Amino acid sequence: xxxxxxxxxxxxxxDFGLDVAQKVLDSQPFSRLLGAxxxxxxxxxxxxxxxxxxxxxxQNGYLHGGVLAYAADNALTFAGGAALGPAVLTGGFxxxxxxxxxxxxxxxxxxxxxxxxxxxVCRCDLHVRDEAGTETLCxxxxxxxxxxxxxP
Numbered sequence: 001x002x003x004x005x006x007x008x009x010x011x012x013x014x015d016f017g018l019d020v021a022q023k024v025l026d027s028q029p030f031s032r033l034l035g036a037x038x039x040x041x042x043x044x045x046x047x048x049x050x051x052x053x054x055x056x057x058x059q060n061g062y063l064h065g066g067v068l069a070y071a072a073d074n075a076l077t078f079a080g081g082a083a084l085g086p087a088v089l090t091g092g093f094x095x096x097x098x099x100x101x102x103x104x105x106x107x108x109x110x111x112x113x114x115x116x117x118x119x120x121v122c123r124c125d126l127h128v129r130d131e132a133g134t135e136t137l138c139x140x141x142x143x144x145x146x147x148x149x150x151x152p
Contacts, residue, residue: 080145
């Protein structure tokens, strides 16, 4: 039996791997606008990356907090989907900004910290990677991901 993903595609749980996860992400117009990509997916974890460019910065030159929140939201949801299946939605999340984000690439690493049949609690660490490959933590987030069937 197939499931409909949040992007509208019908896939089986067995087929929900990195390639399908990237296709789901690509089906989101805002994700395409940001140039987001899934670089790892599976076993209750996901990594989302966004190259930092001038259009994504705020007035002080730092990566805009909205971009960080977007990356946290999507990484959390993809991690939850890696555990619950492709038909999931964000139930809610919170984010704490640790330091201003400056660098070349935003890297959001999310993992399920507790999962059930219908929901997963996930954590996401957001780093910026500079040109030399050094990563610096800039924010942390936590959220709940729900199966689409259990969403209100």
